[in-house]
Amino acid sequence: MNSLVIHRLFATRNVMSITQEACRRLREITSKDSEEGKVLRLGVKKRGCNGLSYTMDYVKERGKMDELVEVDGIKVIVDAKAIMFVIGTTMDFINTPTRQEFIFNNPNAKSTCGCGESFNI
Secondary structure (H helix, E strand, C coil), X not given: CCCCCCCCCCCCCCCCEECHHHHHHHHHHHHHHCCCCCEEEEEEEECCCCCEEEEEEEECCCCXXXXXXXXXXXXXXXXXXXXXXXXXXXXXXXXXXXCEEEEEECXXXXXXXXXXXXXXX
């Protein structure tokens, strides 16, 4: 019986990218807010005036189908249910005199609400 071995001939890419500003902020908050072994998990929930909102929580372990994004030693788990909504997204962090927050530049979003809290695909 012949067995066929398939080798991956292409480099895998992360589901999403994380900017240096977001990495810097994630490093700050995970160093003081998280317990040993906890990693940030990005997901989406149905809520907001435009349909979906991003969620961020700490988890101890990665789910079976979750994706791990690692940039400069920063690890973010992308919830398996959120992958199709965030693929190609860039996570950034802005710090201005009026606001300090993570923002998500999502090429899949067809529309966003005025305040930027929710999006629609």
